[in-house]
Amino acid sequence: MFKEMHDLFQWAWLIPALPFLSFLIIAFVTKRSKRLSSTVSILAILASLGLAIAIGLGVIQAGAEIVEHPAIVNVNWLNIVGLEIDFGTIIDPLSAMMLFVVTLVASMVQIYSLGYMRGDVGWSRYYAYQSLFAASMLGMVIATNLLQLFIFWELVGLCSYLLIGFWYFKVSAREAAKKAFITTRVGDFGLLLGMLFLYTKFGTLDFAALSAALNTNFQDVAVIGTVGYVTVMAFLVFMGPIGKSGQFPLHVWLPDAMEGPTPVSALIHAATMVVAGVYLVARMYFLFDHASPAALQFIAGLGAFTAIFSASIAIAQDDIKRILAFSTLSQLGYMMFALGVGSLTASMFHLMTHAFFKALMFLGAGSVIIALHHKQDIWEMGGLWKKMPITGTTFFIGVLAISGVPPFAGFWSKDEILAHALHNGHPIIYAVGLFTAFLTAFYMCRLFFVVFMGPEKPENHTHESPWSMTIPLMILAFFSIFGGFVALPEHNFAFYVHYGEFHHEPIAWGLAGISVIAGLLGIGLAYATYVTKAISAENMVARFPAIYKLLKNKYYIDELYLWLIHNIMDGLGKILYWFDIYIVDGVVNGLALITRGSGKVLRRTNTGQLQTYAMVFFFAVVVLFMVFAFGEGQLAALNPLATLGGVK
Amino acid sequence: MNLANFSVGLSTYLLVGAMLFSLGLYGVFSRRNIVAILMSIELMLNAVNINFVAFNRFIWNQKIDVHYILTGHVAALFVIVVAAAEVAVGLALVITIYRNRQTANVDEFNWLKW
Numbered sequence: 001m002f003k004e005m006h007d008l009f010q011w012a013w014l015i016p017a018l019p020f021l022s023f024l025i026i027a028f029v030t031k032r033s034k035r036l037s038s039t040v041s042i043l044a045i046l047a048s049l050g051l052a053i054a055i056g057l058g059v060i061q062a063g064a065e066i067v068e069h070p071a072i073v074n075v076n077w078l079n080i081v082g083l084e085i086d087f088g089t090i091i092d093p094l095s096a097m098m099l100f101v102v103t104l105v106a107s108m109v110q111i112y113s114l115g116y117m118r119g120d121v122g123w124s125r126y127y128a129y130q131s132l133f134a135a136s137m138l139g140m141v142i143a144t145n146l147l148q149l150f151i152f153w154e155l156v157g158l159c160s161y162l163l164i165g166f167w168y169f170k171v172s173a174r175e176a177a178k179k180a181f182i183t184t185r186v187g188d189f190g191l192l193l194g195m196l197f198l199y200t201k202f203g204t205l206d207f208a209a210l211s212a213a214l215n216t217n218f219q220d221v222a223v224i225g226t227v228g229y230v231t232v233m234a235f236l237v238f239m240g241p242i243g244k245s246g247q248f249p250l251h252v253w254l255p256d257a258m259e260g261p262t263p264v265s266a267l268i269h270a271a272t273m274v275v276a277g278v279y280l281v282a283r284m285y286f287l288f289d290h291a292s293p294a295a296l297q298f299i300a301g302l303g304a305f306t307a308i309f310s311a312s313i314a315i316a317q318d319d320i321k322r323i324l325a326f327s328t329l330s331q332l333g334y335m336m337f338a339l340g341v342g343s344l345t346a347s348m349f350h351l352m353t354h355a356f357f358k359a360l361m362f363l364g365a366g367s368v369i370i371a372l373h374h375k376q377d378i379w380e381m382g383g384l385w386k387k388m389p390i391t392g393t394t395f396f397i398g399v400l401a402i403s404g405v406p407p408f409a410g411f412w413s414k415d416e417i418l419a420h421a422l423h424n425g426h427p428i429i430y431a432v433g434l435f436t437a438f439l440t441a442f443y444m445c446r447l448f449f450v451v452f453m454g455p456e457k458p459e460n461h462t463h464e465s466p467w468s469m470t471i472p473l474m475i476l477a478f479f480s481i482f483g484g485f486v487a488l489p490e491h492n493f494a495f496y497v498h499y500g501e502f503h504h505e506p507i508a509w510g511l512a513g514i515s516v517i518a519g520l521l522g523i524g525l526a527y528a529t530y531v532t533k534a535i536s537a538e539n540m541v542a543r544f545p546a547i548y549k550l551l552k553n554k555y556y557i558d559e560l561y562l563w564l565i566h567n568i569m570d571g572l573g574k575i576l577y578w579f580d581i582y583i584v585d586g587v588v589n590g591l592a593l594i595t596r597g598s599g600k601v602l603r604r605t606n607t608g609q610l611q612t613y614a615m616v617f618f619f620a621v622v623v624l625f626m627v628f629a630f631g632e633g634q635l636a637a638l639n640p641l642a643t644l645g646g647v648k
Numbered sequence: 649m650n651l652a653n654f655s656v657g658l659s660t661y662l663l664v665g666a667m668l669f670s671l672g673l674y675g676v677f678s679r680r681n682i683v684a685i686l687m688s689i690e691l692m693l694n695a696v697n698i699n700f701v702a703f704n705r706f707i708w709n710q711k712i713d714v715h716y717i718l719t720g721h722v723a724a725l726f727v728i729v730v731a732a733a734e735v736a737v738g739l740a741l742v743i744t745i746y747r748n749r750q751t752a753n754v755d756e757f758n759w760l761k762w
Contacts, residue, residue, distance in 0.1 A: 608761030610754055611677050611685075618673060 008058050009071035009091040012142055015051050015099060018044040019106075020135035026128040037124035041131045042110050048138065049103040052096075059096040059496065066092055067496060072144055072208060083199075086206065088144035093496035094348065098141035098279060101355045102272050104479070106134045108472035109267040112363050115468035116263050116370055126166060126261070133159035137272050141279060146195050146205040149280065153191075153244070156273050157184050163268060164260040176256035183253040187243020187277075194236030198287075201229060211286040227292050234291035237284055238299060241277025246329045247336060248306045252558055254329055258321040262366030265321060270328050270362050271355035278335045278351055282344055285499050300340025300421075304432040307333030309555070311439035315446065316551035319376050320365045323447050327402065328358055330436060334417055337429055343420035344499040349487065350417055353409035356483050357401035360476035361444075364395035367469050368451060371462040378447060383456035387463060390470045392452045394477040399448045401480040403441035404519040406512075411519075412484030415512045422511060434518050441522025449530040661702030668695035682745070682752045686738050693731045697724040 022044035030036040059066050070092030078085040110130055117126055136159055140152035158181075165177030199205055202213050214230070243250040257269050268274070281288065281299070288295050310329035317323045331354050338347035369376055371388060385392040401410035414437060422430040464470065486493045487507070495502060528534040541548045550556070605616075668691060675688025704720020746752055 603762035606760060606762045608758030610757060615677055618677075 008054060009089075010073055011051065012055060012071075012073070012089040012091050012099075015048045015055075015103070016135045016138035016142070018048050018051075018135075019131045019138065023128050023131040023135060026124055026131060031124045031128075034123040037127045038110070038114060041127040042107070042114075044131060045103060045107045045110055045134055048134070049100075049107045052099040052103040055091060056096045056100045059091065059093055060491070063491070064495070067498075067502075070095075070208075074144055074206075084204075085147050086145060087148055089142040090144045090207070091142070094279075094282060095142050097348065097352060097497060099138060101352050102134070102137050102141060105267055105271040105355055105359045105476075106130070106137075108359065108476055109263045109363070112266075112366070112469050112472040113261075113263045115466045116366055117261065122166065126163075129159055129162045129166070130264075130267075133163065133268065133273075137276070140276060144206060144208070146198065146207070146210075146284075149283070150188075150191065150195065153240070153276060153280075154188065156268075156276060157181060157188070157244070160184075160257070160268050160273055163264040164257045166260055166264065170259065172256075173259040176253070176259040180253040180257050183250050184243040187239045187241070187250055190236045190239020190242075191280075194233050194239070197229075197233050197236060201233070207283055210284075214286050214290045227290070230287065231291040231295050234284075234288050234295040235298070237287060238281065238295070241281050241336070242302070243277070244280075245274050245277030245332050245336065246306070247277075247302050247333065248309060251306065251310065251329050252561060255322050255325045255554070258319070258325050262321065262362060262369060265325070266359045266362030266366065269325065270358040274328060274332055275335070275351050275355070278332065278339065278347060281336070281339050282348060282499075285339070285344055288339075289499070296340050296342065298340070300337045300426060300429055303333045303336030303338070303340050304429045304436075305333070306330070307337065307436045308432050308439070309333075311436045311443065313551055313554050315439060315443040316548055317443075318378055320368065320378050320381075320447065320451065321362075321376060323378070323443060324358070324362055324365060327440065327444065330440060331358065331402070334414065334433065334436070337433070338417040338420065341421045341424045341426050341429060343417065343424070345494040345497055346413065346416040346420050348497045349493050350413035352493075353401070353413040353480070353483050356476055356479040357398040357408075357410055360473060360480055361395055361398040361402070363469070363473055363476065364391050364398065367391040367465040367473065370469075371465060372460055375460075378450045380457060381451045381460065382454045383452070384460075384462055385452040386456070388452075388465070390464055390473060394470075394473040395452065396448060397477045397480050399444045402444050403523060404437055404515050405523075406516060407481075407484065409480050409482070409484035411512070411516065412487045415507070415515050416487065418515055419508045419511045423508075434515065437515055438518040438522045441519040442526050445523045445526035446530055449526055453531055658702060658706040661706075662699060665695045665698040665702065668692075668698065680753050680755055682742050682754050682757075683739075685754060686735060686742070689738075690731060690735065693727055697727050700724045700727070 019041075022040050025040050026037045030040060070090050072088060072090045074086040074088035076084070077087040110127070113126065113130070117123060120126065133156065136152050136155035140149055140156060143149035143152060161177045161181040164180055165173050167173045195205060198210065202210055204210060204213070241247065246254045254269055254274065258265055260268075288299070307330045310326045310333060314323050314326035314330065317326060331350070335347045335350050335354070338350060367388065368381065368384060368391060371384070371391075372381060375381065397408065401408040404411045404414045406412075418430055418433050418437070421433055490504075492504075494505065525535070529537050529540075553559070607613075672688045672691030672693075672695060675691065676685050679685050679688060700720040700723045702720075704718065708717045708719075742752065745757065749756070
């Protein structure tokens with residue numbers, strides 16, 4: 001049985017290859033035909049989805065064995081002295097789960113785009129980029145070594161840039177695309193340094209080999225060095241996820257990335273690309289495990305901070321996509337601190353469920369935006385439930401899921417994260433997570449109540465979206481409802497996706513109850529404020545104007561960065577420019593000046609006068625004579641006069 | 649210098665040669681007419697001839713008791729021949745320059761000046 005499965009796993013490389021082929025076809029062949037482009041793209045991603053499902057079933061059938069011995073296929077790609085890199089695929093429960101999630105969300109998004117992007121001039125270009133992105137992301141999740149992962153990581157960043165700036169005639173879109181790329185690049189710099197460090201220390205970038213090296217040799221200090229080395233490596237490698245997964249200092253690109261089309265936001269900036277960082281930490285978990293506890297503490301702290309930081313900003317935002325963007329940042333913080341407190345399972349579980357309900361909500365938001373002709377301010381919307389029932393219902397399912405209401409998917413994963421945080425001895429992080437859950441429920445319900453409930457605005461003429469948009473919503477809603485149940489059976493999610501020893505942990509119903517209460521409190525507060533108007537939002541704003549301004553302006557982080565860039569970076573640039581012009585160029589010009597000056601002086605020896613030359617000649621002969629006749633040691637050794645038996 | 653037991657030896661001849669050479673050298677450096685410089689060069693060459701002949705006389709006279717070694721004389725003859733040829737060429741050059749520039753003043757031959 002495992003052998004047949006193994007044969008199936010050999011074909012895993014097709015999963016990224018098909019969308020990539022689709023990209024090539026669209027880019028070079030079907031560019032002019034809109035219909036063909038989208039057909040090719042959707043067929044490719046559906047084929048990949050089918051393969052991913054097959055592989056997922058294969059993994060489930062393989063049982064415990066696949067966790068110990070993942071199916072790895074490697075092809076030697078680069079073999080020069082000092083550097084040996086393979087290209088390969090790895091099928092283990094983690095990658096199988098990611099494959100399924102990515103292909104599912106990508107195919108839903110591409111089908112949805114049939115309706116959303118209707119009439120757009122750049123249709124073929126859009127589907128080409130979508131295919132390229134799918135190929136890159138899928139390639140990343142089955143990468144066997146860090147370099148391969150990094151290549152696809154960068155490709156994914158490129159696709160993000162291309163898709164954020166899709167409507168390139170808009171200045172804001174161009175700027176946002178640049179911001180995304182540059183900000184993630186800052187993180188990638190650290191990741192690259194970490195990779196270099198790992199390679200020089202271990203001679204390999206392969207995950208399996210690194211894991212083996214760290215696990216077996218760790219006692220041998222002479223081989224590895226010290227825990228310090230590994231900790232530095234861990235921190236450097238973590239820089240990549242800070243950028244890519246929007247953790248605190250480098251989170252600034254994600255809200256701006258909402259300039260892209262909404263399906264792009266759903267796919268890239270909610271479900272897949274931003275989780276690449278979390279995925280990387282999960283893949284390299286053995287590195288963090290062997291580093292000093294400071295590394296994981298840092299990750300946990302940063303993740304928790306990001307979670308509450310973003311959630312606090314979200315409660316004051318008015319743009320529907322911005323709220324969802326900050327929500328994504330907050331949930332990414334959850335995933336990160338789950339890894340930090342030691343639970344790979346909880347983090348990956350939340351990654352999966354979050355992909356479902358966040359993509360669902362983004363697509364729902366897109367449905368609303370299109371219906372209202374590209375209006376995005378929630379205060380200009382209202383009472384949309386009546387005219388858009390499918391969108392409203394599915395969005396509500398998403399809201400319940402993210403608020404952690406059982407039995408929806410978010411409840412299981414969020415509860416698992418919080419339970420692990422408390423059980424592994426991080427009470428503060430647990431408290432932060434719990435409070436953030438309350439905030440999450442609050443702002444999501446605020447969004448829902450303001451947009452879908454209440455009186456309709458007369459200027460809005462809405463209608464439900466076409467089937468191409470509502471069917472993906474329904475499918476994702478299905479997963480948001482039932483996706484959490486994988487935690488329940490005997491061979492549950494944790495059985496397949498875990499790090500280290502597997503313990504079947506029963507659900508902690510007490511803690512779960514507390515999280516649910518927190519979520520319900522948030523919902524209740526939002527209901528009281530925005531539906532019954534029992535609490536007045538305006539009064540709250542009036543009472544705490546400073547806090548409201550702070551939250552609304554995202555804590556002025558963007559302004560801070562701009563100030564830093566203009567003053568410090570550009571200032572440094574000016575100093576270096578001065579240095580270059582005056583000192584470096586000065587040295588070069590100085591050399592030329594010296595040459596010219598000495599030339600001016602020395603040319604005077606060319607008098608053109610025969611007698612001058614004769615005199616110089618004579619004086620040289622005299623000097624030579626003196627040297628030979630009266631010189632000591634080496635100089636006198638060639639004394640020709642001595643041969644005549646004359647002068648000593 | 650002790651004039652009582654002064655005898656003419658090799659040094660005397662060499663000294664004469666040196667004096668003539670110096671005079672010729674001085675002439676090369678200080679004369680303005682190109683023909684005068686050529687004459688001074690001739691003087692230097694003849695000084696060298698004196699040296700050759702003097703060495704011939706004194707080395708073979710003192711070392712080997714053979715009277716017919718004439719190496720120095722032959723060398724001097726060579727020098728004379730070469731000097732003659734060289735003067736021919738030199739004077740040809742002088743005439744060409746004079747025809748071109750109407751001057752034989754070495755100070756004015758400064759076309760290779762910077």
